[in-house]
Amino acid sequence: QKEVEQNSGPLSVPEGAIASLNCTYSDRVSQSFFWYRQYSGKSPELIMSIYSNGDKEDGRFTAQLNKASQYVSLLIRDSQPSDSATYLCAVNPSRFSGGYNKLIFGAGTRLAVHP
């Protein structure tokens, strides 16, 4: 089992719709979770971080974390063509596993928002 798993996509949604991106992780004691956006040929850009169970909203983005289910998701409301990119889920493993600030990345989900 991969440490961080994401559906590779592509996830295709119409402009204005809600895009839902999902991620599961295997390290039960992971503490910090991040969503990065990566445009083709560019480096990743941090868009959301979440540390506790529940929802965290920032503009059109909402991150959801469920530690019991080892599941983190990203919702993008009112999707725009400019949101078309690969979205990377990243997990910071527990300090006790020796990776106190190393991020484990999923393979990414490609999102395509069509007009």
Place this chain on the structure above:
Amino acid sequence: GAVVSQHPSWVICKSGTSVKIECRSLDFQATTMFWYRQFPKQSLMLMATSNEGSKATYEQGVEKDKFLINHASLTLSTLTVTSAHPEDSSFYICSASPSYNEQFFGPGTRLTVL
């Protein structure tokens, strides 16, 4: 805030030469910097973790003698690809961490070895 720069943004070199890539945190001090490599249509692969003033920690399968990392200060880390070969051609990205949480990425360096 949290700006990370990389230089050069792209480099083309001949096989057998060495290439140095610089990573700087511009508006914060980075306790830790990370070096990643990304091949086309693949995810990021962590190569090594560097802490200021100490030796880098390399991931399994990464040759430490080929990929030399120096973290000379809290704002600068360098990656030197020694005796580069065509298979080393890739997108090299650094990130810097001001704390135990977020990592902020540089714009990346595209290396092409002829």
